[in-house]
Amino acid sequence: MAVILMVGVLSACGSKGEVKDSAGGTKANSTAVTTSAGESKSSGSAESGEMRTITYLDKTYTVPAKAQRIVITGSIESMEDALVLDVTPTGAITVGGKFPSLFTKITEGTVGIGEKTQPDLEGILKLKPDVILASTKFPAETLEKFAKISTTIPVSHISSDWEKNLNLLAELTGKQAQAKQLLEKYKSDLAEVRKTLNPVFKDKKVLAIRIRKGSICIYPQNVFFNPSIYEELGASVPDEVAAAKAQQLISLEKFSEINPDYVFIQFSEDENKETPKAFEELQNNPIWKSVNAVKNGHVYTNLVDPLTQGGTAYSKFAFLEALKNSTLMQAK
Amino acid sequence: MTKGSRGYYTAVLGVMILLLLFGAYFSLTQGSMDMTVKEVITTLLRLDVQPDRDLVIFEFRLPRIVIAVLVGAGLGIAGAVLQGITRNGLADPGILGINAGAGAAMVIFLFFYQGEIKGTGWGAIMAMPMFGLIGGLLSAALIFVFAWKRGSLEPERLLLSGIAVASGLGALTIYFTLKMDAKDFEMAAVWTAGSIYNANWKYIVSMLPWLLILIPVIYSKSRLLDLLGLKDESTRSLGVAADKQRTLLLLCSVGIVSACVSVSGGIGFIGLMSPHIASRLVGRRHSRLLPACGLIGGLLVMISDYIGRTLFSPVELPAGMVVAILGGPYFIYLMYRNRRQA
Numbered sequence: 001m002a003v004i005l006m007v008g009v010l011s012a013c014g015s016k017g018e019v020k021d022s023a024g025g026t027k028a029n030s031t032a033v034t035t036s037a038g039e040s041k042s043s044g045s046a047e048s049g050e051m052r053t054i055t056y057l058d059k060t061y062t063v064p065a066k067a068q069r070i071v072i073t074g075s076i077e078s079m080e081d082a083l084v085l086d087v088t089p090t091g092a093i094t095v096g097g098k099f100p101s102l103f104t105k106i107t108e109g110t111v112g113i114g115e116k117t118q119p120d121l122e123g124i125l126k127l128k129p130d131v132i133l134a135s136t137k138f139p140a141e142t143l144e145k146f147a148k149i150s151t152t153i154p155v156s157h158i159s160s161d162w163e164k165n166l167n168l169l170a171e172l173t174g175k176q177a178q179a180k181q182l183l184e185k186y187k188s189d190l191a192e193v194r195k196t197l198n199p200v201f202k203d204k205k206v207l208a209i210r211i212r213k214g215s216i217c218i219y220p221q222n223v224f225f226n227p228s229i230y231e232e233l234g235a236s237v238p239d240e241v242a243a244a245k246a247q248q249l250i251s252l253e254k255f256s257e258i259n260p261d262y263v264f265i266q267f268s269e270d271e272n273k274e275t276p277k278a279f280e281e282l283q284n285n286p287i288w289k290s291v292n293a294v295k296n297g298h299v300y301t302n303l304v305d306p307l308t309q310g311g312t313a314y315s316k317f318a319f320l321e322a323l324k325n326s327t328l329m330q331a332k
Numbered sequence: 333m334t335k336g337s338r339g340y341y342t343a344v345l346g347v348m349i350l351l352l353l354f355g356a357y358f359s360l361t362q363g364s365m366d367m368t369v370k371e372v373i374t375t376l377l378r379l380d381v382q383p384d385r386d387l388v389i390f391e392f393r394l395p396r397i398v399i400a401v402l403v404g405a406g407l408g409i410a411g412a413v414l415q416g417i418t419r420n421g422l423a424d425p426g427i428l429g430i431n432a433g434a435g436a437a438m439v440i441f442l443f444f445y446q447g448e449i450k451g452t453g454w455g456a457i458m459a460m461p462m463f464g465l466i467g468g469l470l471s472a473a474l475i476f477v478f479a480w481k482r483g484s485l486e487p488e489r490l491l492l493s494g495i496a497v498a499s500g501l502g503a504l505t506i507y508f509t510l511k512m513d514a515k516d517f518e519m520a521a522v523w524t525a526g527s528i529y530n531a532n533w534k535y536i537v538s539m540l541p542w543l544l545i546l547i548p549v550i551y552s553k554s555r556l557l558d559l560l561g562l563k564d565e566s567t568r569s570l571g572v573a574a575d576k577q578r579t580l581l582l583l584c585s586v587g588i589v590s591a592c593v594s595v596s597g598g599i600g601f602i603g604l605m606s607p608h609i610a611s612r613l614v615g616r617r618h619s620r621l622l623p624a625c626g627l628i629g630g631l632l633v634m635i636s637d638y639i640g641r642t643l644f645s646p647v648e649l650p651a652g653m654v655v656a657i658l659g660g661p662y663f664i665y666l667m668y669r670n671r672r673q674a
Contacts, residue, residue, distance in 0.1 A: 097647050113646050117522045118529045120646035121392050122365035125384060137518065140456035141530045148387055246443075246512050 056153055056168045057161065063151050067130040067172040073119040073146070074135035075155040076307075077162075080314035081169045082106050085178060091127045093119070095270075095307075102305050125149050131172060159311020160222055166313040182317070189320055194233050196329055201235035207260035207293075208310075211267045211282070214275035216255050220244045225264060225310040228319050235262075256287050262328075263293040268306035300326060341620050344613050348627040352401070355631060359397045359638045363388065364645055391532070399531035399539075399595060400637045400651065401630035404602055406543055406592040408629020410585040411603025412610070412621055413550055416557040417578045418487040422666070424604035425589040427494035428582075429475050430468040431598035432501035434590065435524050437467020439508045457534050460523070464594035471501055472586040476579075484575045485582070526599035526652015528637055535595040542591035546584045547626070553581060554618035561616075599652040601659025602629050608666060632658075 050065040071091035072078045082089055083106050092099065094112040111127060114120040124132065124146070132152040134143060146152035155165055163183065170179035208225045210217045219226055221237055221244075230237045240250070240258055250258075267279045279301075282288050293299050303322035308315040323329065361372050365388045374380040375389045407425055414423045425431070441463040478493035479485055505524075522529060550557075556577055559567050567574045589603075610624035633651060636658065640649035 094647065097644065115647050117518055118527065118648040118650070120364050120648065122363045122388055123646040125387060125392075126365050139460060139530060141532050141534070144457065144532070145391060148391055247510070249510050 054168070054171055057156060057164065061131075061151050061153050063172060064130045066174055069128060069130045070133060070169075070172065071113060071124050071127055071129040071131075071150075072133045073113060073124065074116055074138050075133055075157065076116065076309060077135070077157060077165055077312045078133040078155050078169060079103055079106075080308060080312040081166050084166065084182060084314045084317065085169055085173065085175050087169060087173050087175070089133075090129060091124055100307055102307055121145055121149065133169070158222075159224075159227060159309075162312050162316065182313070186313075186317055186320065189324065190232055193320060193323055193329070197323070198234040200328065201229075201233060201262065204235070204261040205238050205258065205292075206230075206235040206262040206264075207238060207241070207258060208264040208266070209255075210271075210306075211265065211279055212271045214272055214278035215249045216252065216282075217247050218244055218250055219247055223247075223311065225266075225315070225319055227311060228316055229264070233323075252282070252285060252287050256291050259292050261292045261296070262298045263291070263300070264303060265299060265301045266304075266306045266310075267302060271306070298328075300328070341614050345623060345627065348624065348631065352627060352631050352634070355634045355638065356397050356401075359400075359634060359641075360389065360393050362638070362642055363393060395531040395533055395536060396528055396637060396641075397634060398536050399528045400634040402536065402539060402543060403528065403592040403596045403599065404606075404629035404631065404633030405626035406539075406547075406588045406629070407599065407602040407633075408606030408610070408625035408627075409547060409550060409622055410589045410592075411605075411629070412607040412618065412625040413557065413581050413585045414603065415607050416618060417560050417581055418491055419561055420487065420491060421608065422604070423491060424601070425585065425593075426498065426598070426600050426603070427491055428586060428589060429471040429494050429497040429501060430586065430589045430593055431600065432498040432505070433471025433474075434464035434468040434593045435598055436501040436505045436508075437463045437470070438523060439505050439512075440467075443508050443512055454534065457532070458538060461535065461538060461594040464523075464597075465590050468590035468593055469586065471497055472590070476582075485578055490582075522650060523597040525650040526597040526655065527640075527650035528596045528633070529648060529650065531595070539591040539595050542587050546587050550581065550584050550588075551619070551622055553577065554622055557581065557618040557622075558616075596633075597650070597652060599633060599655055601655050601663065602632055604666075605632065605659055605662055 051062050052065050053060050053062050055061075069090040070082075070087065072082065072089045073091070073093060076093065079089075079093060081087075082092075083103060086106065088106050088108065089110055091111045091113040092103070092107060093116050094114065095116070097112070099107040099110065099112065111123070113123045113127070129150045132146050132150050134146050134152050134154045136154045136156050136158075138146075138154065143152060143154055153168065155168065166179055166183070167176070170176045206229055207218065208229055210219070210224065218241055221227070221230055221241055223246075226241065229235050230241075238258055238260070240248075240254075265279075269276050272278050288294060303326065304315060304318040308318060310316075310319070360376075361367065361369050365384075367375075367385060367388065371380075371385060372389060375382070375385045410425045411423075414425060414428070415421055418427075438460060441460065445459075475490065475493050475497045476485075478497065479490040481489055556572065559570060559572055560574060560578060560581075562570075564574055592599075606625045606629040607621065609628050610621050614620040614624045632655065636654035637651035640651050640654045643649065
């Protein structure tokens with residue numbers, strides 16, 4: 001096997017991103033897998049694979065110089081990153097047996113490899129991936145199986161890693177420049193939006209909620225769209241959000257007690273299958289109507305596709321873009 | 333050949349083993365990865381070694397088949413024991429609260445340790461099953477405490493406290509589920525639905541000792557199980573220490589079910605269905621019923637997993653879900669028949 005390891009450890013931030021293409025630029029099937037446990041396995045036959053290592057979240061992975069065949073499994077986060085960078089994965093997650101319309105742009109010619117939780121291992125193997133982008137949510141035994149197929153990178157599902165996740169995909173596909181540009185644009189846009197919104201949100205209660213199974217859910221400070229709202233746009237964190245350690249159901253009474261001045265609602269019928277009318281009913285509820293945000297028309301429903309999870313580059317970009325175009329920016 | 337004769341029994345067992353082999357054959361040869369029968373066989377016999385095929389056969393398909401058969405057999409036999417000692421045809425391992433206890437333990441484990449156990453070593457892989465096992469055993473212990481009355485274990489109390497503890501733990505599970513981020517929970521949901529998706533050799537190694545030790549113990553008591561089906565007074569007059577033996581048998585079932593549930597999650601209905609199907613085929617004598625139950629249970633889980641894996645491929649259904657889809661109507665049919673007989 002003519003596997004040359006380029007032991008130039010590229011930093012995860014992707015600051016240094018020159019990737020040398022292998023002679024013919026042909027797809028490389030050979031993989032030298034290094035799992036965290038340190039066991040080494042190789043699968044697939046080597047054509048002409050120039051390898052390199054990349055580091056992501058303090059772990060080093062060996063991948064082909066230019067990863068062409070990427071399979072995304074379990075990580076909607078990576079799907080969203082692929083959307084941002086316009087990367088078409090070879091295999092990707094389906095939801096209810098098909099690709100969500102959100103991802104139409106990047107799933108042309110992509111093979112479905114099953115749902116998020118129980119991906120089709122043989123289907124993945126058949127695609128001969130250069131690299132598998134899995135999720136840190138997978139239990140160890142599933143990750144172990146992926147690692148036997150090809151280099152597997154468990155992509156963090158923690159939203160504060162969003163930049164690292166985006167850069168990881170950029171690095172794999174040689175799109176660092178694009179990622180960098182997008183991040184810069186985001187930051188300058190953010191500064192601009194913040195300038196307008198920071199005074200608006202000042203001393204006001206801003207709350208992002210999701211309606212799941214007919215109930216109102218709030219999230220901790222670092223989950224969902226909360227980092228965008230509090231950390232990046234500078235709204236003050238309501239006590240209830242600060243106290244939440246995980247997703248928390250709150251009653252409508254509690255919601256009215258918080259009495260937010262601005263509410264962002266994400267509602268997807270997929271998440272409310274038994275109660276598709278829940279949101280409608282909520283809106284007709286007198287308690288709901290008594291909340292400041294509702295009274296003053298500061299309720300923003302599904303500013304971005306409710307399938308987006310918040311806390312990914314795509315979600316953040318989309319949320320900011322939606323904010324920019326929303327009535328909020330005109331408001332005083 | 334008359335029903336109940338030795339020849340008939342042997343024939344039934346033979347047919348079941350054949351069916352089992354047939355099922356295993358299908359499970360081995362069918363899947364997303366196209367492999368011809370010849371390729372499967374040459375891979376199995378190590379005549380033509382190719383890494384990809386090895387992976388599919390030895391890592392993906394074979395462990396699932398083995399786990400399916402083991403779990404099914406364990407649950408089937410435990411079901412027969414439970415129905416025997418409670419004298420209730422509607423008893424199933426679920427009433428021991430083991431599924432609920434293991435499920436609750438798993439969710440609590442995820443709630444506190446999600447993401448903190450890293451890597452793919454033995455420790456990380458066995459962490460979930462270990463918690464499941466502990467949770468299962470604890471909840472069974474709880475039920476024992478409640479069911480114990482004046483030094484004896486009453487079947488009715490056992491059933492009732494089992495149901496009560498199971499629903500209590502179910503509520504606890506829901507409570508923690510709601511406290512958790514849905515994202516953290518979605519992988520655990522696979523487990524609670526009773527999936528053998530994560531089958532691997534480590535799981536097989538960890539559950540096998542339980543089955544290898546406890547099933548023979550139960551089988552050696554099959555005569556006793558027949559007697560325990562009689563009224564308590566009659567059993568005692570025959571010189572059987574009913575309570576002691578019942579407890580022993582129960583403990584054996586708890587061990588088996590815990591081991592099964594810890595690797596496969598809550599696959600329901602197998603323990604309920606297998607004894608009923610088996611008793612129609614080979615009669616009520618436990619020396620015959622138990623082996624038949626094991627085979628039928630194994631067959632049911634294996635077929636369910638096969639269906640779940642291939643029906644909507646590449647989308648997979650947890651085996652437990654397939655079993656429930658098949659088992660639900662069967663359960664209703666059983667109750668309907670019971671009512672008519674009553």
